[in-house]
Amino acid sequence: MRARVFVRLKRGILDPQGTAVKRALEGLGYQEVRELRVGKVLELELEAAEPVQARGRLEEMCRRLLANPVTEDFQVEIVDEGRRPNLP
Amino acid sequence: MRARVFVRLKRGILDPQGTAVKRALEGLGYQEVRELRVGKVLELELEAAEPVQARGRLEEMCRRLLANPVTEDFQVEIVDEGRRPNLP
Numbered sequence: 001m002r003a004r005v006f007v008r009l010k011r012g013i014l015d016p017q018g019t020a021v022k023r024a025l026e027g028l029g030y031q032e033v034r035e036l037r038v039g040k041v042l043e044l045e046l047e048a049a050e051p052v053q054a055r056g057r058l059e060e061m062c063r064r065l066l067a068n069p070v071t072e073d074f075q076v077e078i079v080d081e082g083r084r085p086n087l088p
Numbered sequence: 089m090r091a092r093v094f095v096r097l098k099r100g101i102l103d104p105q106g107t108a109v110k111r112a113l114e115g116l117g118y119q120e121v122r123e124l125r126v127g128k129v130l131e132l133e134l135e136a137a138e139p140v141q142a143r144g145r146l147e148e149m150c151r152r153l154l155a156n157p158v159t160e161d162f163q164v165e166i167v168d169e170g171r172r173p174n175l176p
Contacts, residue, residue, distance in 0.1 A: 006129060021153075021154070033135075034134060034135055036132050043126075047120040057118065
C-alpha cells in the first residue's frame with residue numbers, strides 16, 4: 001500500500017522558508033504568486049492489509065514522530081491500496 | 089487559484105533523511121514501513137486566470153528555481169481553479 005503524509009506549518013505560524021522562496025520568485029518576475037508555504041511530504045510504501053487500519057497507524061506515527069504538534073498539522077492520504085497493480 | 093508543487097529526490101538518489109525517519113519508526117515499533125522518502129511540497133496561491141497557463145508558469149518556476157534538475161523531480165498539481173469557492 002502506498003501512502004502520502006503531508007506535514008505543514010499551522011496557519012498562524014510564520015514560514016520564513018516560504019517567504020524567502022516567494023521573494024526569490026518575485027525577483028525572477030513571477031509576480032502572480034500571492035502566497036507560498038513550504039511543507040514536507042513523506043511517501044511511504046507500507047505492508048498493511050486494510051486502508052482504515054493503515055491510516056490509523058500513520059496518524060499515530062505523525063503524532064509520535066513525524067509532526068511537531070505545537071507548530072505543525074498533518075494529513076494522511078492513502079494513494080494506492082495495493083490491489084490494483086497496473087494503475088499509475 | 090491554488091496549486092501544489094511536489095519536489096522529490098529522483099529514484100536513484102539516496103535519501104538519508106528518509107532512511108533516518110524509517111529507522112526511527114522501526115525503533116518505535118512500526119515494522120510495516122517498507123520504504124519511506126521525504127520530499128517538499130510547496131502550496132501556492134496564484135493570481136492566474138487559466139489553469140493551463142498557470143501550470144506552464146509553475147513548471148518554469150520549478151526548472152528555474154524550485155527544483156534541482158540534477159537530483160530532483162517535480163510535479164505540479166492545480167488544486168483549485170478558483171471558480172468553485174464552496175468546494176473543499
